Amino acid sequence: MTADAISPVPKVAPPREAPPAVAAMVRLIRDTWQLAEPYTPEISQFFYGMLFTLAPATRDFFPINMEVQRGRLVRALVHIVQMVDRPDDLVPFLRQLGRDHRKFGVQPRHYEAVGTALLAALKRHLGDAWTPRVERAWAEAYTIIARAMQEAAAADDCPPYWTATVAEHRRLSWDLALIRLEPDQPIPYRPGQYMSIEVPQRPRLWRYLSPANAPRPDGSLEFHVRAVDGGWVSRAIVSHTQSGDNWRIGPPLGRLAVNRESGRDVLMVAGGTGVAPLRAILDHLAQWGTNPKVTLFYGGPTRDDLYDLEQLRALASANPWLTVVPVVERGEGLPGCEQGTLADVVTRRGAWPGHDVLVSGSPAMIRATVSRMLVAGTALDQIRYDPFTID
Secondary structure, three states: OOOOOOOOOOOOOOOOOOOOHHHHHHHOOOOHHHHHHHHHHHHHHHHHHEEEEEEHHHHOOOOOHHHHHOOHHHHHHHHOOOOOOHHHHHHHHHHHHHHHHHHOOOOOHHHHHHHHHHHHHHHHHHHHHHHHHHHHHHHHHHHHHHHHHHHHHHHHOOOOOOEEEEEEEEEEEEEEEEEEEEEOOOOOOOOEEEEEEEEEOOOOOOOEEOOOOOOOOEEEEEEEEOOOOOOOOHHHHHHOOOOOEEEEEEEEOOOOOOOOOOOOOOEEEHHHHHHHHHHHHHHHHHOOOOOOOEEEEEEEOOOOOOOHHHHHHHHHHOOOOEEEEOOOEOOOOOOOOOOOHHHHHHHHOOOOEEEEEEEEHHHHHHHHHHHHHHHHHHHHEEEEEOOOOOO
């Protein structure tokens, strides 16, 4: 299990009902992690040392420069462990994650080594708080996670990863680029899903990106990448990608989708390059003349952040079921634009009953928007988002 597993997006809703024994186990895990969290750097250092001793081959799963890795894997593991009492949310994600980790050549013995190293690192830094009961809780939770991932990996017949060639690299602004890839063979993804990618400029630093197009007959993929502050991969992609570069692409992940047969209208909320997976869904829906009504709020700090607005408006002009509402937080407005954060603007219109809601953007934007919508009365089961890291 590697550090691109999951972004630590804080939970925005209370856990689902769980059996009392599971709920007690998770409470124990959360309580002990509160004690351990201040020591995450030390726990991470001990964890990696123990992991590479128990399973030396796992060193090849990680980048040469471990400084960009410190803390990511431990925080990701803990975040997943704390979701064990939410099986409806966790199990589908773990199955996808297990399939995704085949790209590293992960074997069952590696899962065992990761679990042993994690427990050893926690035990070392929790001291007297690491009781037999605490150890059992962490071990049982990790076992549930590892089993689900391994079962999914064993059942998958697809390649562990695909290779693709960069056919086009175009700067849309100083910090934003469009990259078009031509895979060696078609990648079976659904519009709205995302994929882990590895670029030659940053070997072993896998990061998640969302295609901005529905599957095409020629199999090509279009990605929109913004250089993130401190983002090793995103900055390398924007500044240094060249035509002819070879990328590796992991299995598709995610659950953003529109059910055309549900009878429900759709609300989409996109921040910045988070518009890419929603654009792929719209691209797919445009194949039909009749669709649910879709309202897309597309926002960013300034007008310049709405890089795809004109293309989206062109799509809306040809498809009467689509309404695009631009949103800017500051600066000069533009025709049809609303002012404020996406969370502000979307909730001004109420709870959106009878709508399926898709939210895509940075972890902070997702957290703020979903939290405000829940307060405004939107039901949790209306809302979907994917908690992946942007870099």
